[in-house]
Every structure is written in C-alpha cells, then in structure tokens.
Amino acid sequence: MTLLKEPDQLQRLFQLRFIEGVTDREALARGLGVQKGSLKKYFRRLGRKVDVPHRGTLSYEAQVEKNKDFVCPECLEMTVKIVGVMRVCHKCGLELGRWELDQSLPFDSTYAPTSSMALGRSLGGTLPSNQVYRVLMKSPTGRTDIGLRARYINIVHESNETPTVKKLLEYGSGLLKNLGLEERHVFANIYADHLRKMGVYLEAKRIGRPHRYAHALLGHLITDMATEYEEVKAQLRYDDHESAFIKLWLRLDELANGEKGA
Ligand SMILES: [Zn+2]
Known part of the structure; x- marks a missing residue:
C-alpha cells in the first residue's frame, strides 16, 4: 500500500x-x-x-x-462561492458544478443510475463536474494545474453537449455500470463516442425514446467487441427496428471513417 x-x-x-x-x-x-x-x-x-x-x-x-x-476539495478550505448557478472555488478556480443540479433522469428507471457516482468514470462529459478533478488526478501530469484543467473540461462539456447527447451519455454510463462494464475503458470510450454522434442525429430527427437506441447500440457493440459479456445482453431492451437502425448506424460510421467495403 x-x-x-x-x-x-x-x-x-x-x-x-x-x-x-x-x-x-x-x-x-x-x-x-x-x-x-x-x-x-x-x-x-x-x-x-x-x-x-x-x-x-x-x-x-x-x-x-x-x-x-x-469546501473546495482541492484547497480543503471554505472557499467555494456561488457564481450565478455554479459553485466555484475562488481560491483555485475549480468549478464544482451547478448548485442544486437535479441529476435525475427522465428515462424509465430500469437501469437509471441511483446516484451521481454511477455516472461514467470513462465517459468524460457525463461526469458531474465536481468529479472531473478525481479523474484528472489519475493523469500522468498529476496535480499540475488541476483546477484550471477541470474548469476547462467543464466549460467544453457545458457548451458542446446537446440535451439529448447529455442524457444519452448519462444514461449509457449508468447502463455500463449496472451491467458491470464500466471498468472496460476502451469499450466505454467507443460506446460514448457512438452515443455522442448518434445523440445528435436522434435529436435532429426528434426520435422518441432515445434510450432504447442506447440499449441496442450496447447490444451490438458487445457482439462486436466484448463477447464475454454476451449474457448481459438479455437485460437490454430493444426491438428489431432499433436493432436494424444500429446495424446501419455502425455501417454508416465505418463508411464515414473512410473504410472501403462490401
Ligand atoms: Zn480550491
């Protein structure tokens, strides 16, 4: 130890x-x-x-x-002030997220995270901003400029993620956790990357119940790259239509990445 x-x-x-x-x-x-x-x-x-x-x-x-x-978790002093709706440490600049942010998810509760801790360690933007610094601590640069980096990450995520993307990422990371996949970092990153891109599309098309697509996507990715988790697929809820959509989505993404093919 x-x-x-x-x-x-x-x-x-x-x-x-x-x-x-x-x-x-x-x-x-x-x-x-x-x-x-x-x-x-x-x-x-x-x-x-x-x-x-x-x-x-x-x-x-x-x-x-x-x-x-x-209390600022970095400075360990009572230096946190409310600026607008955000909690910010006025000593080191660390942003600690929204004041009284409601983390509850509007989707069906079957796999919904039970606490903000359930939100993905490996899914960057889905991390409540008061936990970003915990991930940063694990980076090779350690504590250097940690407040500044946490702040930057929060600003980037706050400004770039649409509501559907945010919800899908939160939902998806809860799913990974509940199915015991959250430590599979590479897998989680690929999943999150797809959820981001797909979320934008689903939002633009105003497709209802986007969480069903998060289930379907996860099912297909397990088949493609994590077959040892095949049995957890029984817990996923999606139909043939959603499954067909995801198959085409994954193929479309390959084509968009410049892959030649069948
Ligand atoms: Zn501080």
Missing part, C-alpha cells in the same frame, strides 16, 4: 466521506490506508484544515458534513 502524504490523505478523506458519501469505517480506513482507530484523528485534522465554524458539541466530521458544499 502506498503511503499518502498528509495533505493528500485529507483530500482523499474529504473525497471518500463527503463527495462519495462513504460512511463505513472499514471502507474509509482502507481507502486512506490507515487503521480504523485513527480515523477520528484524521477527521479532526480535516476539520481544522477546513476551519469549519464550531457548533457546540458536534464532531469535526459532522461539522464538515454541514459545510461540505462550501
């Missing part, structure tokens, strides 16, 4: 406990790489770093919980 430096550990604690909502002590201790018994100490350090207003006998953990919307 790699030992994290303390500032990183406090960031990790904040992330696990207050962004991901992990309350299980064992899981928290494991996530930090420390003994369960020392968690209290870390919450105290975090509370002091954040400098939460003290309210009576509340624990440091509870104090941070109360104020978490105003």
Whole structure:
C-alpha cells in the first residue's frame, strides 16, 4: 500500500466521506490506508484544515458534513462561492458544478443510475463536474494545474453537449455500470463516442425514446467487441427496428471513417 502524504490523505478523506458519501469505517480506513482507530484523528485534522465554524458539541466530521458544499476539495478550505448557478472555488478556480443540479433522469428507471457516482468514470462529459478533478488526478501530469484543467473540461462539456447527447451519455454510463462494464475503458470510450454522434442525429430527427437506441447500440457493440459479456445482453431492451437502425448506424460510421467495403 502506498503511503499518502498528509495533505493528500485529507483530500482523499474529504473525497471518500463527503463527495462519495462513504460512511463505513472499514471502507474509509482502507481507502486512506490507515487503521480504523485513527480515523477520528484524521477527521479532526480535516476539520481544522477546513476551519469549519464550531457548533457546540458536534464532531469535526459532522461539522464538515454541514459545510461540505462550501469546501473546495482541492484547497480543503471554505472557499467555494456561488457564481450565478455554479459553485466555484475562488481560491483555485475549480468549478464544482451547478448548485442544486437535479441529476435525475427522465428515462424509465430500469437501469437509471441511483446516484451521481454511477455516472461514467470513462465517459468524460457525463461526469458531474465536481468529479472531473478525481479523474484528472489519475493523469500522468498529476496535480499540475488541476483546477484550471477541470474548469476547462467543464466549460467544453457545458457548451458542446446537446440535451439529448447529455442524457444519452448519462444514461449509457449508468447502463455500463449496472451491467458491470464500466471498468472496460476502451469499450466505454467507443460506446460514448457512438452515443455522442448518434445523440445528435436522434435529436435532429426528434426520435422518441432515445434510450432504447442506447440499449441496442450496447447490444451490438458487445457482439462486436466484448463477447464475454454476451449474457448481459438479455437485460437490454430493444426491438428489431432499433436493432436494424444500429446495424446501419455502425455501417454508416465505418463508411464515414473512410473504410472501403462490401
Ligand atoms: Zn480550491
């Protein structure tokens, strides 16, 4: 287990406990790489770093919980301000997403993500913007300019994705997660790429129930490139019409990519 430096550990604690909502002590201790018994100490350090207003006998953990919307996960200070509808850290510039954004999906709930955490790790723009920085942390450049990069990504996605594309990406990443495919990053990226292009078309054609096409597309991609997941296809819901559409869509995309063919 790699030992994290303390500032990183406090960031990790904040992330696990207050962004991901992990309350299980064992899981928290494991996530930090420390003994369960020392968690209290870390919450105290975090509370002091954040400098939460003290309210009576509340624990440091509870104090941070109360104020978490105003804490920047990078700076670990209460530097988050509401600018328009966005939460922004005025110290490092990190954008933390819309204030009170409703993440609920208008599609049928069969595969809908149950929390914003279900939104795709590998699907870039579908990531709630307060989680973009977590992905950036994994990049080879690490923490360099992380606030700036997170901000840039959020701006790009906010401005480029149409409502249907956004919904499809959110929906698609929920599907991947529910079917156990979310760790298949290459597959997820190819899926997301198709959803983006197809979403624009479905929107322009005003085709109803676009999530059915997300199911059909996933079914076809599994057949093409992830046959070990063949059995999860039974959980996908699409009909012959949607299936035929996707077959042609995939062929059209090949042609558009300049592939010669049959
Ligand atoms: Zn900050």
